[in-house]
Each structure stands twice: as structure tokens, then as C-alpha cells.
Amino acid sequence: MTSAVGRGRGLIATMIVIVVCSGVVQGYLTPLLPVVGDHVGIGGVGQNNLYLLSQIAFTVLTPLLSRWGDMWGHRRLLLVAVTMVALGSLLIAARPTTATLAVGMVLQSAVVGFFPLLAGILRSRSPEHGRIGMSVLVGALLLSIGAGGFVAGTLSDEHALAGLWTAVPFGALAVAAAIALPTGTAPRAGRFNLPAALLLTLGLGALMLVLTEGEAWGWTSAYSLLTSAAALVLLIAWVQAERRSAHPLVGLGMLRDPRLAAVSAHTFCVAFGAIGFLGANAVYLGTEPDGEGFGLGLGAQDISLVSLAMVAVGFLGSALTPRLARAVGDRAVLAVGGCAGAAGFLSLCLFHSSVPRYLAGALIVGLATGMFEASTRTLSVEAVDEAETALSVGVNEMALSLGAAIGAAVTGALWSAHTTAQGAVTGAGYQWAWAACAVVALGGAAVGLLFRSPSDAPTPGAGLAHPRRTA
Template identity: 60%
Template sequence: MPIRTSGTGRGAGTLSSGPGMVATMAVVILFSGIVQGYLTPLLPEVGLRLHIGTVGQNNIYLLSQVAFAVMTPLLSRLGDLYGHRKLLRVALAMVASGSLLIAVHPSAVTLAVGVVLQGALVGFFPLLVGILRSRAPERNRSGISLLVGVLLIAIGVGGLVAGALSDRHAESGLWTAVPVAVLAVVAGMALPDSDAPRGGRFHYGAAVLLTAGLVALVLVLAQGSAWGWAAPRTIALAITAVAVLTVWVTVERRSAHPLVSVRMLSNPRLAVVSAYTFCAAFGTIGFLGANALFLGASRSATGYGMDLGPQAIATISLAMVTAGFAGSTSTPRLTRWLGDRAVLASGGGLVALGFLGMALFHDTLPQYVACALVVGLATGLFESITRTLSAEAVAEQETAIAVGLNELALSLGAAIGAAVIGAFFAAHSVPGTALISESGYLWGWGACAVTAVTGTALALRYRSPRAPRPACRLPLEQSGELA
């Protein structure tokens, strides 16, 4: 394995390129997946033991969503400015500290602080891709596809391990991420920095505006169904979000050192990929909570559902992410055979097919699981190809922020998808009960399928960059190359 012993900003003993570097990155992404997968299934039981009510648990979830939205562009931009490795180590330290804090002294306060610190994991992927594209561009596509696959598997495994640890004592599951955190911090110390050109200054005013706008937007999406979409505070906050983000765009246009270049936002390839990501995440990630509800619903009480327990639901979720791993790792080969646009469109088509199948064939467990596996396969495809294409759509020094924008589109798509599905559930609840009628799921599956079809149409508008023409070269005898 190559070792770099010199170079600006790099000490001896850092991995410089090749399979060893990608494997080390996979350890970091493994940590990200475990953190994303382990806390959610534990929160109801842990909340009960710590006397945190449903509202408090929802607020903890809300804090994590706000942290994801705010930290995605900030960590990505800081990485492009000051070094991807430096910011990766900062992000790793934050996530590891949050995980340890939650495990050592669980309480309402430490859970809230911990999930905010864990929000820095959204910087892992953009920063790692910045290093990968600079150090091993020939492995960019295969490396990203492997990292996406590891991420999906780790999310599923994180929930299963946490569940097993918490069988006798719920708070024991909170230690799930700590051993992996140690490995990830060591991996972050071993990785090299990128060679991407750096320069410019961090625009603090733009950062404040962007943060305020994203916080307002996430609050509307997360709380709109609880407050009421027509409630005055929901409307006021939505207007505030639009107004602040509009001011942010104006400030960025006039800035000599913008936080996020508006030119990047108008990049047609990046715009198409980000919009497609939004549409694909709307259903594949936005429906995850509803998927667990359907699998666990009692058929005798509701007339639908699979009567499954937590362990069986976790097993099906693991099967879905395993299908996602297969889709992700096959993406580089598929793009060589079919081309980028065809793989983009295929991913969207598979998402639509899976949700249409759920709407039509959800009476038996094998039928439903088959459709869920199609959605899982499509998830791996779209998460791999969109991260790859967003990185390749911009200059090397803007890699992390471009991938970060794609991550933000994914988060917003998932949040809006969950909000829309929640609104359908609220509109189709059984009067006088807390149950949801089957029509609520039908509307939800239909919305996911229609949005995926929209994403497929966007994918067909994607245009790969033209390969540069080979330079006209003189005969070897005339150019002096023969000698």
C-alpha cells in the first residue's frame, strides 16, 4: 500500500491512494451508517425510561433534522476552503463526542446535545468524495458505489445490533456506536488530504442567512402536520423561510467570496441531478417510517398489515438495504454498459415500479416484500449515481460543496415525502380512533410513485459532458518524440 512521506499538509504514514484508502474511507462511512441506524428504534423505550414523552422524543428527532440541514453546506464549504481532511477530522470528533455523551450519561439534555453533534455526520460523504476525487480519480465511481453500499448496510445493521443490546436494558443499546467511533477516528487520522486548489474566504453573513432559512424550512416540514398546514405559525414560518433564502441568494450573487456559488446552482447537470435526488428520496426514504407501520399493523384491527414484530420488521429492513448494497455496487458496471442517463432513469423507474406494486399487491407478505426489495435496489442505484454525478459536475475545488448540495436535496426530499405521507395519513384516519385507513397508504404509495415518475422524466433530460477532442499531434519525427 503506497505511503506518502512528504507533501504539503501531509505527514508520514498517511494512505495516499488505492484500495487501502477506499477501505479506510469505508470505516468512516460504516460509523455514519451505524449512527443513523441505531438511535431511532431505541428512542421510544429509552424515552420511557428517562421520562421523555412523545413530544420530547419528537423534538429530539427534530433537532437531528435541523442539524443535518444546517451542517451539510457549512461543513462541505469549509472543507473546500480549508482542507477536506481537516474538516473530516472535526466532523468525526463531533459525531464521536455526541455518541459517547449519549452513552455515558443518557438524559433529555445529553440526548438533545448528542444528536446535534451527531448531525456532523452529513459532512462525511462530501468530504470523503473530495479526497477520493483528488487522490484516486480513477476510483471515483467504484469507490463511491462501495461507500454507498456500506452506508446502507450499516444503517440496517445498526438498528439490529442496538435492538439486540437493548433486550435486557434499553440504555445498553446507546453504546452501539461507541466502538465504531474509535475505529472511525483512527481511520480519519490515517487518510490523506486532497490536492484540490483552495482559496477564498468563508462568508459568515451568508452562512447565517442560509442557516436561518434552512432551520425555518425544516421546522415547517417537520411540524407542519402537527401544527396544521393552514395554521398561522406554519404559514408565517414558511414565508420567513422563503424570504430569508431569497435574501441569501441575493447576497451570494453580490459576494466576491460566496458561501455557495450561484453559478453552481445554475449548473444544468447539477440541477438535474439534485432535482432527481429530491424526487427519488421523497419515496425511498420518506416512506421508511410508514413502511414499518404497515408491516407492524394488525390485520384483525385494521383490515390490512402484516402483524410483524420489531425483530421481523428489522429483518425486512436489513433485506432492503442488502438489495440497496447490490444496486450501489453494480452502478459503475451499469453506467459503462448503459450510460449515466439510462441508469438515472432506471433508478427512478424502479422506485415507481416498487411503489406501484405496493399499491396493487400488498395483501400477502411475499408480494409486499418483493416490492420493498425493488425499492431497496433502486435506493442503492440512485444514491450511488447521484453522488457520483454531482461530484463530476463541478471543478475539483468545488467537489465537497456540490456533493453536499446533493445531500441536502436528499434530506429535503425525504423530509417533504414524510410530511406529505403524514398528511395523507391524517386525512384518512379512522374517526374516533388512532388508526389509519387503508386508503391513506394507497394515497401515500401513489404519491411516491408519481414523484418517482417525475424524477425519471428529469433523468431523461440529463446530458453527460462531451469528451474532449484529442489534440492534433504532429508526426513523431516532426515533434521530436521519437528521440
């Protein structure tokens, strides 16, 4: 079976199975947590702590799985990551308790390794399909995130905990697909830098903690300030350890390449709103309209349909990105993606009082999401040597996660500053949040203009195909 999926369409089709599992896992628990929380006795604070735990695990596992994949083999680490996700999904479904939810969600966080490791296999086994392959995988991811939440919510309408089984069959299929995949680039020599890994884990954990809990603690409280200081000290120590090491964990020297630096900064800026505002988007859709026309009062099923529409447009944007790159170039694609995100949030600022008007802006944001996820993942692969493929994509995934986390934290802070006596967000709170997302997305467009393609295209044996050679 391995030879049958070694190249071309068979390889991409097998990878789609794994990416769909990733999307379902990322999308199915969000609408279920309130119901599951009531069943197992976890209140709002406990649910938020579970979300925090998973976000810390996401951030920490990204560089670890990427580095291990480049060192010990992409397929080997992908099989480990997929097995972790499958076991976590089964644990949550079979025995939902506070402890199993926490352990299961940490295991499921291994989905962050899927894209970096798949990129390493795709680049080495079928470089001529690199760009179109990445765009198809991103599109499949977006669609499966929306579909996973919709299916899980529908199942839970019949039985409160039935939706927890949504990810289990997809996890089993993903394990089978990972076994069928061929090996990628031969593992490179190196030694795992344990001190750097510990410093990065603790530093990112502290950073995610303050970003997630800062609103509840108060951004100027002692807890927030001390945690921020700890994160800063730990991350500075990590940078120093990386610079002194002959075997760096992340390889910060990669960011000296202006192409990778521009792509990572663009990813951060667009993800700030396009992904960071997703939770707030559902809140606005479900909030009953106030006297000024803010809020749409939709039910859970209608909200999931809006989310499906956004990811469907995102799939379209992802599919069109390679063709657009051939026509206007990579730099223009990055700029257009950032401008599209800004236009979508500006539309939300101006037109938000009815579902059709709000949907117009939301769909533009969805289009920008598909474009930036496809383009930045592809370009982060092409910016480095083949031996560092997974690590480079991992750096991009970290930029995405941090951008989304900081975007969500900024939105929460702006909302907290504009609430009524009853705790409802005022129209000004929504307006400020949309405006902030638009401004940062424009910054992403500006950074995209700094990107420069290499003067000579990589050959099929050295990396992904140049856009003008992509079939």
C-alpha cells in the same frame, strides 16, 4: 500509515470504516428512542422534538461542512466532523438525559459532512477509482444503517440502555481512520460568508420546522403559515446575499450547469419516497391488519429484518451501478433508478396484504435507493471542478435531505386526511401515500432523461474517471 492508504484499495478500505460509522450512527437510535424516552422521561412529543432538532442540524451542517472543507482542507474538516460524531455518541451512551440526548444528536449530525469530504479526498488522491469507490461506499453506508439498528435493538433486549453504546466503538475507529487518511486537494483561497450562513441556517431551520411540525399544527394554521413565510423570506434573502457576494457560501451558480441541476432534481425526487417513506414503512409493517388487509402486524425484530433485506438489495444496486453505467450510460441509469422506485411503490399499491407480496415491492424500492445514491453522488462530483468537489456533493446531500423531509411530510399529511375515529390510518391513506411516492419517482426518471454527459471525459488528473475507463 498515511502513505499506505494514499491510493487505491487501501484508501477505499479506510474510507469504508468512516462510512460504516456514519451508517451505524444514522440507524441505531431510531429503534431505541421509545425505550430511552421512557427511561429518561421523554414522551412522544419530546422524542419528535429530538428528531426535529437532528433534522435541522443535518440540513444546516451540510453546506457549512462542505464549504469549509473546500476552503480549509477536506481531511482537516473530516477529522473535525468525525470527532464531533464520536463525542456525541459517547455523551449519549455515558449519561442519557434529555439535555445530553439533544446535544449528542446535534453533534452526531456532523455525519452529513462525511460523504462530501470523502469525495473530495477520493477525487484528488485516486480519481481512477472514483466510480467504483463511491458505489462501494454507498453500499457500505446502506448495510451499516440496517445493521446498526438491528444490533442496537438486540442489545437493548438484554438491557434497555445497552444499545446506546452501539456507535461508540465505531466512532473511535472512525477517528483513527480519519487520522490515517491522506490530505486531499489543497485548500482554496476564500472568505467565509457569515451573513449568508446565518440566513441559510435560519431559513432551512424554519423550513424543516414547518415540514416536521406542520401535521401537528395543521397545515393552514397560523403557526404553519407564519413559519412558511419566514422560511421563504429568509431563503430569498440568502439567495440575494449569495448573488452579491464575491465569496458565496454555496455557489448557486453551480446549478446553472444543467448536469448538476438534473442530478440534484433526480436526487430530490427519488429520495422523496425511497427515504421519506422509511418511517412510514416501519409503521405499516408493525400495524395490526385491518378488515381490508392493510397492515402486517410484525414485531420489532421482524421489522428490522425487513429493513436489513432492503438495505442488502440497496447494496447490490449500488455495486452494480458502475457496471450498468458502462453498459447503457449515465442518463439511462438515472432513468432506470427512477422507474424502479416508481415500480416498487406501484407494487405496494397493488400487493400489500402479505409479507412476501409487500417485501417484493419493498425490495424494488431498496434497489432504487442503492442505484440513485451511488449514481447521483458520483455524477455530482464529476459535474464540477476539483476545487468544488465537496461543495457539489453537499448540494446533492441537501437535495436528498429536503426530498426525504418533504416526502415524509406529504405522507403524514395524506395519512392525517385518511384516519379512522380511533386515529388509525385507513387503507386509502396508505394507497395515496404510495401513489404519491410513485408519481414523484417517475418525475425523477423524467428529469434523469435530461442529463447529458460531457462530450469529453475528464482526465485522471482533473477528476473522477470516465465510466469507460473505470477499472
